[in-house]
Amino acid sequence: MSDTPVQDSPAPAGLTPADLEQAQRREIDTPSSQVMRFGPADALPLDAGVTLAPWQIAYETYGTLNADRSNAILICHALTGDQYVASTNPVTRKPGWWTMLVGPGKPVDTDRYFVICANVLGGCMGTTGPASTNPETGAPYALSMPVVTIRDMVRAQARLVEHLGIETLFAVVGGSMGGMQVLQWASLYPEKVFAAVPIATGARHSSQNIAFHEVGRQAVMADPDWLGGNYIAAGRRPSKGLSVARMAAHITYMSDTSLHRKFGRNLQDREAPTFGFDADFQIESYLRHQGLTFVDRFDANSYLYVTRAMDYFDLAAEHGGSLARAFLRTSTRFCVISFTTDWLFPTSESKAVVRALNAAAANVSFVEVHSDRGHDAFLLDEPEMFRTVRGFLTGAAHARGIPAPGGAA
Ligand SMILES: CC(=O)SCCNC(=O)CCNC(=O)[C@H](O)C(C)(C)COP(=O)(O)OP(=O)(O)OC[C@H]1O[C@@H](n2cnc3c(N)ncnc32)[C@H](O)[C@@H]1OP(=O)(O)O
Numbered sequence: 001m002s003d004t005p006v007q008d009s010p011a012p013a014g015l016t017p018a019d020l021e022q023a024q025r026r027e028i029d030t031p032s033s034q035v036m037r038f039g040p041a042d043a044l045p046l047d048a049g050v051t052l053a054p055w056q057i058a059y060e061t062y063g064t065l066n067a068d069r070s071n072a073i074l075i076c077h078a079l080t081g082d083q084y085v086a087s088t089n090p091v092t093r094k095p096g097w098w099t100m101l102v103g104p105g106k107p108v109d110t111d112r113y114f115v116i117c118a119n120v121l122g123g124c125m126g127t128t129g130p131a132s133t134n135p136e137t138g139a140p141y142a143l144s145m146p147v148v149t150i151r152d153m154v155r156a157q158a159r160l161v162e163h164l165g166i167e168t169l170f171a172v173v174g175g176s177m178g179g180m181q182v183l184q185w186a187s188l189y190p191e192k193v194f195a196a197v198p199i200a201t202g203a204r205h206s207s208q209n210i211a212f213h214e215v216g217r218q219a220v221m222a223d224p225d226w227l228g229g230n231y232i233a234a235g236r237r238p239s240k241g242l243s244v245a246r247m248a249a250h251i252t253y254m255s256d257t258s259l260h261r262k263f264g265r266n267l268q269d270r271e272a273p274t275f276g277f278d279a280d281f282q283i284e285s286y287l288r289h290q291g292l293t294f295v296d297r298f299d300a301n302s303y304l305y306v307t308r309a310m311d312y313f314d315l316a317a318e319h320g321g322s323l324a325r326a327f328l329r330t331s332t333r334f335c336v337i338s339f340t341t342d343w344l345f346p347t348s349e350s351k352a353v354v355r356a357l358n359a360a361a362a363n364v365s366f367v368e369v370h371s372d373r374g375h376d377a378f379l380l381d382e383p384e385m386f387r388t389v390r391g392f393l394t395g396a397a398h399a400r401g402i403p404a405p406g407g408a409a
Pocket residue numbers: 076077078079080081082097262268282283285286287289293376377379380
């Protein structure tokens with residue numbers, strides 16, 4: 001993505017012109033990744049009623065695929081995640097986002113399993129998205145990119161998995177939007193999913209969650225540098241709007257308890273309030289930091305597309321209003337995980353999934369992890385979640401005949 005001249009339009013409340021100048025001067029690098037490209041003969045049908053071609057999917061793999069190709073685990077990332085689940089992200093230079101869960105000897109043990117993680121359709125880390133070139137115009141798609149759904153993302157992943165020569169995935173694992181993809185995989189391709197681990201997720205996006213996403217999208221679209229979505233061609237970036245969108249969203253990823261513990265009403269680098277609108281409070285400074293670092297790694301139009309994909313997700317609606325019907329005759333074994341203080345995807349959403357799986361006579365276990373860290377707990381050091389995932393996968397691997405690293409099944 002190209003850099004942007006610094007704009008002198010006024011900053012929204014909460015971001016200083018200096019903050020914005022710094023954000024707009026940074027570039028989002030092009031990530032290096034493995035990429036699978038599909039030509040017109042492999043056009044991808046989308047729920048929007050059109051096909052996408054050419055298209056590509058960027059992915060990373062970890063571990064070794066065994067001889068009978070039975071040990072593959074697909075990890076599905078959340079809203080703003082990427083394929084770098086267990087390796088350094090080349091844009092942020094930070095470790096992978098689930099290195100505590102995925103790696104040698106970890107619960108998703110790459111000494112035992114072959115792990116695949118792909119950037120979602122509509123994303124901005126190498127898979128086709130609104131920043132990709134529209135072959136018909138030679139310019140970035142921007143809003144001419146068709147709107148994509150969770151099911152479209154899963155269809156794209158299924159093509160990748162097929163081209164990697166894998167008929168059945170041993171497991172599909174993911175949190176939040178990644179968990180939606182897990183449920184969609186199990187519903188759309190039940191014969192291709194031996195085990196499924198949907199974490200901190202739901203079978204539909206709630207009205208409240210759609211509302212939060214709409215606030216974020218409006219912030220992006222209200223930025224004068226958004227230019228109807230055509231900012232890349234104009235060499236601009238709607239960093240202000242995207243920062244504000246992330247600030248608002250980030251609040252929903254945490255709990256009141258964790259915000260109180262981290263920041264309380266503490267002041268940021270000062271002894272007393274300034275009686276102005278600078279970041280007096282630590283929480284304000286923190287949110288500004290989250291907004292500013294986000295625009296370094298994420299494309300604004302992609303943000304519109306992936307939030308929309310979550311909003312449209314409603315697995316029961318795909319099956320005449322019955323969630324149980326989404327899983328009828330499934331032989332997949334499920335482990336559903338929620339967190340006690342996740343108010344974005346509360347435990348009640350997970351229980352609705354478990355009830356539907358029970359009604360479909362599916363093999364399902366459910367764990368509510370005690371954590372006071374809110375929705376993003378699934379990205380953090382949560383030993384109860386790690387134990388649950390390890391135990392479930394170990395049992396399923398035994399049933400599937402995947403040997404342990406030492407050799408025993
Ligand atoms: C899911 C996927 O597929 S991957 C995508 C997910 N990744 C993200 O969402 C990244 C952004 N999210 C976060 O950082 C989430 O808060 C979490 C939950 C994942 C991380 O939580 P924690 O590890 O507890 O980190 P914490 O919330 O304390 O944030 C630390 C950051 O805030 C900064 N910070 C802390 N206090 C302040 C403050 N008062 N003022 C300014 N910045 C502050 C730290 O310097 C640190 O910055 P850095 O991340 O640039 O190094």
